Amino acid sequence: MEETSIGVFSILVMICPMGKAPMPKMDHEGIGSRLDALRTATGLEKGVFAESCGIDPSSYSKIIKGExxxxxxxxxxxxxxxxxxxxxxxxxxxxxxPPSFASSIITNLTGRDA
Structure with missing residues (x-):
């Protein structure tokens, strides 16, 4: 397995047999980080944000942890x-x-201002 990492934008690549194109491995922690960065940008509490998208709040907690x-x-x-x-x-x-969220999302993901 070959790994290329750029912070929360980590991509794990598995080489497939028979010369097929590499298949990306899902980065659940990165997805959770990006989802929670969006939530932070909205200014909503976790449960309220989850419900605004039709996600069960307990599932949301597991998703943002990458579980x-x-x-x-x-x-x-x-x-x-x-x-x-x-x-x-x-x-x-x-x-x-969205311009209204871009700066906040990038700051939350990288720890630096956009």
Whole structure:
């Protein structure tokens, strides 16, 4: 297994047999960090944010800790409700973040001002 790491944007790559393209391994901790950075940018408490997207608050706690996967349906609900892309949630793509959240999200993820 080959690992490339850029902070919370860690990507683990497993080389597939028979010469197929590398398959990315899901980075649940990174997804949780990005989700909670968005929550912090909204200024909402964890439970209120979770409910705003139709996520059970106890599941939300496990998701942000990387203990549980963010299901695609949940990711889509977050994307629609808060205007972030699925690429942001699942891959860490910072392009096209809503201007009202971009600076706060980047600060929360990197610990530095955008």
């Amino acid at each position: 549980k996967a963010l299901k695609v349906e949940m990711g889509y609900a977050v994307s629609v409700r808060w205007g972030v892309s699925m690429d942001y949630l699942y891959r860490g793509t910072l392009e096209k973040l």
